[in-house]
Amino acid sequence: MDFIKTVALPRYAEYNCTFRYILEKGLDVKYLLQPPLTQHTLEIGAKYSPDFVCTPFKTTLGSMIEALEAGADTLIMIFGLCKLGYYGELQEQILRDLGYKFDCINFSDFDTGRKKDYIRGLKRINPKMSFAKFAVAGMEAIKMGDYLDEITGEYYKNYGFAQDRKAYQHAYKAFLRDMYAAGSKSDIEEGYRRAKDAMSRIPLDKPLKPLRVGVIGEFYTAMDAFSNLETEQKLADMGVEVHRWMTATNRVIHYPGETNLNVKIQEYCRYEMGPTSTANIWSAKTYAEKGFDGIVHIKSANCTPEIDIMPVLQNIGNDYKIPILYLTFDAQTSDVGLMTRLEAFYDMIAMRKKVIV
Amino acid sequence: MEQITVGIPRGLLYFRYRTVWKTLFKELGFKVIVSEPTTQETADIGSALTVDEGCLAQKLFFGHVSSLVGRCDYIFIPRIRNYGKSRELCVRFMALYDMAVNMFRGSGQKFLTYSVDEWKSVSEKESVLELAKTLDLPTKRVKAAYKTAVKADEERQKELLQKQSERLKRNGLKILIAAHSYVIEDNFVGKPITEYLKKSGAVPIRADVVDRDSAFKKSLELSSTCKWTVNQEIMSGILSYEDRVDGIILLSTFPCGQDAMVNELILRRVGDMPMLNLVVDGQSGTAGLETRLESFLDIIRFKKGAL
Numbered sequence: 001m002d003f004i005k006t007v008a009l010p011r012y013a014e015y016n017c018t019f020r021y022i023l024e025k026g027l028d029v030k031y032l033l034q035p036p037l038t039q040h041t042l043e044i045g046a047k048y049s050p051d052f053v054c055t056p057f058k059t060t061l062g063s064m065i066e067a068l069e070a071g072a073d074t075l076i077m078i079f080g081l082c083k084l085g086y087y088g089e090l091q092e093q094i095l096r097d098l099g100y101k102f103d104c105i106n107f108s109d110f111d112t113g114r115k116k117d118y119i120r121g122l123k124r125i126n127p128k129m130s131f132a133k134f135a136v137a138g139m140e141a142i143k144m145g146d147y148l149d150e151i152t153g154e155y156y157k158n159y160g161f162a163q164d165r166k167a168y169q170h171a172y173k174a175f176l177r178d179m180y181a182a183g184s185k186s187d188i189e190e191g192y193r194r195a196k197d198a199m200s201r202i203p204l205d206k207p208l209k210p211l212r213v214g215v216i217g218e219f220y221t222a223m224d225a226f227s228n229l230e231t232e233q234k235l236a237d238m239g240v241e242v243h244r245w246m247t248a249t250n251r252v253i254h255y256p257g258e259t260n261l262n263v264k265i266q267e268y269c270r271y272e273m274g275p276t277s278t279a280n281i282w283s284a285k286t287y288a289e290k291g292f293d294g295i296v297h298i299k300s301a302n303c304t305p306e307i308d309i310m311p312v313l314q315n316i317g318n319d320y321k322i323p324i325l326y327l328t329f330d331a332q333t334s335d336v337g338l339m340t341r342l343e344a345f346y347d348m349i350a351m352r353k354k355v356i357v
Numbered sequence: 358m359e360q361i362t363v364g365i366p367r368g369l370l371y372f373r374y375r376t377v378w379k380t381l382f383k384e385l386g387f388k389v390i391v392s393e394p395t396t397q398e399t400a401d402i403g404s405a406l407t408v409d410e411g412c413l414a415q416k417l418f419f420g421h422v423s424s425l426v427g428r429c430d431y432i433f434i435p436r437i438r439n440y441g442k443s444r445e446l447c448v449r450f451m452a453l454y455d456m457a458v459n460m461f462r463g464s465g466q467k468f469l470t471y472s473v474d475e476w477k478s479v480s481e482k483e484s485v486l487e488l489a490k491t492l493d494l495p496t497k498r499v500k501a502a503y504k505t506a507v508k509a510d511e512e513r514q515k516e517l518l519q520k521q522s523e524r525l526k527r528n529g530l531k532i533l534i535a536a537h538s539y540v541i542e543d544n545f546v547g548k549p550i551t552e553y554l555k556k557s558g559a560v561p562i563r564a565d566v567v568d569r570d571s572a573f574k575k576s577l578e579l580s581s582t583c584k585w586t587v588n589q590e591i592m593s594g595i596l597s598y599e600d601r602v603d604g605i606i607l608l609s610t611f612p613c614g615q616d617a618m619v620n621e622l623i624l625r626r627v628g629d630m631p632m633l634n635l636v637v638d639g640q641s642g643t644a645g646l647e648t649r650l651e652s653f654l655d656i657i658r659f660k661k662g663a664l
């Protein structure tokens with residue numbers, strides 16, 4: 001029998017269910033899901049990383065170590081804009097220097113802008129891959145990603161108002177489990193419908209004008225609940241309707257493109273200032289225009305592009321008189337400290353709402 | 358007609374492009390002023406203006422911008438994104454212009470800019486022409502000015518390489534400094550370090566002074582996916598000069614994540630060479646680094662049997 005690879009990628013929010021689907025259904029390899037991110041993951045990652053690199057580098061390095069410890073023999077490094085495109089080569093070097101033996105498929109090696117090179121990358125995962133099969137699984141995985149972002153969005157908007165919060169959370173968790181287990185398109189569809197049903201059956205006590213907060217920020221940390229110490233859940237717990245446009249599917253698959261978005265924010269910036277900058281500035285402005293009560297900007301320590309949009313966000317905050325809470329996360333960020341800041345922010349926006357209404 | 362004054366901040370890409378920019382604007386009939394060399398005050402003003410978390414090089418840059426506000430018709434801040442796929446600059450250079458406009462929007466100061474994004478087929482030449490259009494300058498004249506500017510820059514680069522090979526022939530310990538031009542040449546950051554080396558009888562060599570055309574290809578020997586042009590040049594410099602130097606100083610500003618990554622790789626891959634990783638921050642500048650430099654030189658001398 002042929003040797004079947006056991007492939008892993010770092011943990012990234014809940015998107016690993018889509019990675020799993022593509023790899024197993026589209027490329028016929030075995031996918032290994034390492035344990036969820038914990039403080040320990042981040043600590044081992046940070047221990048072997050250069051100090052000043054942005055935090056997702058450290059988190060994903062830790063997650064790769066946990067994957068290798070759990071038995072993965074192949075690691076996939078993804079490519080991307082900004083420093084992300086250089087994560088892979090350095091992480092591989094660090095892991096090799098630590099003595100790990102594994103096959104490394106680094107998509108930055110194939111990131112030339114030419115389609116045939118990306119296909120070469122896929123063939124590295126499985127030389128016998130069928131492109132047709134991959135395309136079908138890819139489309140289905142994208143659908144899964146869309147559902148995931150939709151249900152997650154709904155969850156954080158409504159959790160704080162559910163009459164039975166426990167049941168609401170239970171329905172969301174069950175949906176995640178379904179997506180991680182899905183083996184076919186119909187599994188995905190059924191899981192989605194089940195979640196929709198279950199969540200809509202739980203009555204909400206939502207005031208006419210609830211407190212609404214828009215979350216914006218960096219690609220990894222704003223989406224990954226572990227990395228932002230569950231900021232969204234904490235806000236939802238306080239009874240806030242939490243919105244976030246910045247999701248993997250919105251930014252990567254359905255992105256309206258920098259020029260489209262840029263037209264809408266031209267009074268603030270002339271250029272695309274960074275990989276997620278346009279979308280975040282546009283989101284912030286949209287939340288402000290829609291009368292949201294506050295904005296939370298989430299980034300990892302040392303995230304260059306998100307640091308650089310802060311002067312723009314400050315101007316939006318001043319122009320629309322909307323409070324913006326700036327949060328930076330690294331291995332040392334304490335849960336208690338975060339809670340204190342979120343509570344103070346909540347008190348402030350709740351107070352303003354009373355005065356304004 | 359009153360002559361238009363263009364102010365150029367003496368920070369970041371100024372050190373790479375000064376000849377191009379100064380020649381270009383002078384040829385176009387502008388008066389060019391450049392902010393004064395960096396001092397502790399520049400660092401303090403820049404730090405007060407910017408978010409704490411930015412890199413020192415950026416803080417210094419905005420210190421320079423601030424010193425030009427109100428002193429010129431335009432402050433020139435281009436946006437340079439890449440010279441093609443895998444030939445990028447730090448993402449920070451995408452943002453500088455818009456940052457400045459947002460930071461100083463109440464001041465009435467006007468800014469000039471152009472954007473280079475060759476991956477999307479926008480070259481430096483085209484963007485210069487675009488800029489000139491907004492100033493109502495005749496295309497023909499701009500083309501000629503740009504040509505002169507490019508020529509002058511080629512001369513300057515030749516001269517830099519010439520000086521480098523002279524330095525390589527000198528006696529004394531040769532120390533290769535791997536740093537961005539705005540780090541090594543800055544009065545507050547790199548200067549004190551090169552001065553110290555000279556005073557101690559060592560010869561500083563610059564890793565970023567290389568033949569730029571062949572740098573990318575050469576750098577692949579050290580790192581196959583590094584997409585930052587300047588870091589590619591520095592890596593190709595390390596490969597070209599490592600046989601002729603006695604030690605390497607990796608010099609960056611606090612807290613530059615990009616250099617941190619590349620330097621980590623260099624430390625892990627360049628074998629058998631004394632290396633010192635120096636990070637300069639805005640509060641202490643280079644004070645306190647002297648002891649580290651001194652012991653680094655001692656180690657090298659000891660290794661060479663000269664102590």
Ligand code: SF4
Pocket residue numbers: 054055056081082083084218219220275300302303304305306
């Ligand atoms: S966007 Fe921020 S976190 Fe992501 S690679 Fe760039 S600097 Fe790092």
Ligand code: SF4
Pocket residue numbers: 304412413414415447448449450537610612613614615616
């Ligand atoms: S490369 Fe580093 S020092 Fe240079 S601008 Fe970017 S973050 Fe700052």
